[in-house]
Amino acid sequence: MATPAASAPRWTRLEHDERREQILACARRLFSERHFAAVSTAQIACEAGVTRGLVHHYFGAKRALYLEVVREMVRVRPIPEEVAAGTPRERVDLAIDRWLTMVERNRGTWLAALGAEGFGRDADVEAILAEARETAAAWLIAGVGLERPGGAPDAVRAAVHAFAGMAEAASREWLEHNRLSRAQAHDLLTGTLLTLIHDLLPRLEGST
Amino acid sequence: MATPAASAPRWTRLEHDERREQILACARRLFSERHFAAVSTAQIACEAGVTRGLVHHYFGAKRALYLEVVREMVRVRPIPEEVAAGTPRERVDLAIDRWLTMVERNRGTWLAALGAEGFGRDADVEAILAEARETAAAWLIAGVGLERPGGAPDAVRAAVHAFAGMAEAASREWLEHNRLSRAQAHDLLTGTLLTLIHDLLPRLEGST
């Protein structure tokens, strides 16, 4: 940040949001590669070319900054798309395809957000993740045409959540462990979701 | 630890493993209810009725103690059972039933280990969790009779991992959110696993 010129300012003044975004970007990167305790505010500040005090000025506490990073990471998940038309099979196919594309596109971020790299979880983090999951589930329910007037029943939402757990695990197997190709993951998830919709959900809605 | 008697020893001397286990138990409890950073070694020591120094003497660093706790928590997962006989449907039914029973029995521990309460994740923790998942998957593969000479192919193991992700999510929906009854979770998982075995896996083994 220092320039060779003698009379040059020792530091430059940035717009509030601009500086905030800069610090956030550094924090995002560091928290992605190391876990919470292994990242110090001094390191974040150093990477951003500012002092530790400024980080605190913008985010209050390290923890708040951390939660902000998590919140931003899971925000990539819901992708707004128009509801697809066609047969159930086609809609499921498309929904899965979009999911996989999203995951692939945000590969690094997504893996980090899911806890593959390093992450500190607690009640707050879990709340953020839970909300993101709820959004993703709602998106999936809408995408394959499962919505009912008055919203989907609890059991259906729960089943979709369960399926989302499978989708996450399958995506990890594909992107992280390379034990599944994209096509295989697609097949696996499509087949499972179709079974879920045709055979399992109707039975679920009738039982307790 | 202090006793009213005047000449009573200010502290009692315990067997190495005994004291270690005692500290570990306190750490396990505290780490289950709060996240890593919110628990201090002083608190752990206080609960155990010893001083902070002793905790360090036994476990070296707070982090090592933490990993020990995580390691112990995931150890409850593999339940050794004889491989079941009968039709595939019966075996799947039994495997799922055992899984749910195990989860229910270790409810608190399991939820904590899965990150529901509070947990700090990083490369080390993830490695422990990954190994536990591998064990669980192997147990499931054996339980439903999917093993092949020379071990299951990667794609099969990956698919089982994916299913395990669904099982975990379904269990959370059942135990944590109460949006699924045990019977519903059982139905959901049994149906999915049967589809997986009959329809999806054969196709998976033939593709890339």
Added chain:
DNA sequence: GGGCTTGTTGGCACGTCGCCAATAGACGCG
């Protein structure tokens, strides 16, 4: 160019961790 706004700095106070030398229970031996 002077004053004002406010982004930015540097340092102080506190809490926690990692470590180690000194202490004192407990046990075996004479």
Added chain:
DNA sequence: CGCGTCTATTGGCGACGTGCCAACAAGCCC
């Protein structure tokens, strides 16, 4: 039964990281 030894246990020191705040200065407006 008292002594010496072993080692579990203590208490405190040094270092580091966080939270916070008052002073400073970069850039804008007049």
